Amino acid sequence: MLRAGQAREDIKVVSFDVDGTLVSPGFVDCVWLQGIPKAYAEKEGLSFEQAFEYVKSEYDKIGEHRIEWYNIDYWLRKFDLDIPYERLFKKYEDEIMIYEEVESVLAVLEEEGYELILSSNAANEFIEFQIEPIKRFFSHVFSATSDFGEVKKTNGFFARVCEILDVKPQAVVHTxxxxxxxFLNPRKIGITAYYLDRARKRNVTDEVRKEDDEFVISDLSELLDDPDC
Ligand SMILES: [Mg+2]
Incomplete structure (x- = not known):
């Protein structure tokens, strides 16, 4: 059972972010910061460091507010690299790490009849490749960039997700x-949101109002009720 928060009997859909929430960021970092510069170094006969610096400066020129930033095919074309992204992904496959508690939490939520979905900024190919072992749990995968052409998960993004699923925001929990x-954006439209702080870095007293404390968690299993209570 989902932990209290709002009227939980009304909750139908449980939504998750992907990077940093279900999977560690290692794989994505390797593809962008090792795979692409390495391939560019080989093509141009540069050292890794030289290639890295160039690639990184080109990434920075585009920046995360433009949609191209998220599109690996754009970058492979831009650097004139004759490798399909699938080959780069395969190379760093071992870096994919699904956090330990994820599968058991998803299994409990599924068993209890919640519809499980993914809501991510990442491009679809990154999401799909990383969540392969747990894909069966999700009815929908929403990518802000690939599906809606938005660079960030705005409140508009979450509103569209609700529309597509034909549920009220009040029937959705997002983590x-x-x-x-x-956290802030889904809440704006009435979704119950949990902020996941795996490293417990955020100074909760600074930024979270007292009544919001229960919406900050450090592990997904905190989404579930304590079975002993
Ligand atoms: Mg994330």
Whole structure:
């Protein structure tokens, strides 16, 4: 059973962010910061460091507020790299790490009849490749960038997700590790949001009002009721 918060009997859909929430960021970092510079170094006969610096400066020129930033095919074309992204993904497959508690939490929620979905900023190919072992739990995968052409999960993004699923925001719980995109924005439209702080870095007393304390968790199993209570 989902932990209290709002009227939980009304909750139908449980939504999760992907990077930093279900999977660790290692794989994505390796693809962008090792795979692409390495391939560029080989093509141009540069050292890794030289290639890294160039690639990184080109990433920065585009920046995360433009949609191209998220599109790996754009970057492979831009650097004139003749490798399909699938090959890069395969190379770093071992870096994919699904957090320990994820599968058991999803299994409990599924068993209890909640519809489980993913709501991510990442491009679809990154999401799909990383969540392969747990994909069966999710009815829908929503990518802000691939599906809606938005660079961030705005309140508009969450509103569209609700529309597509034909549920009220009040029937949705979302959890993720970004303070704005996973916590503040979904809340704006009435979704119950949990902020996941795996490293417990955030100074809760500074930014979270007292009554919001229960919406900050450090592990997804905190979404569930304590079975002993
Ligand atoms: Mg995240």
């Amino acid at each position: 993720g590790d970004h303070w704005v995109f996973d």
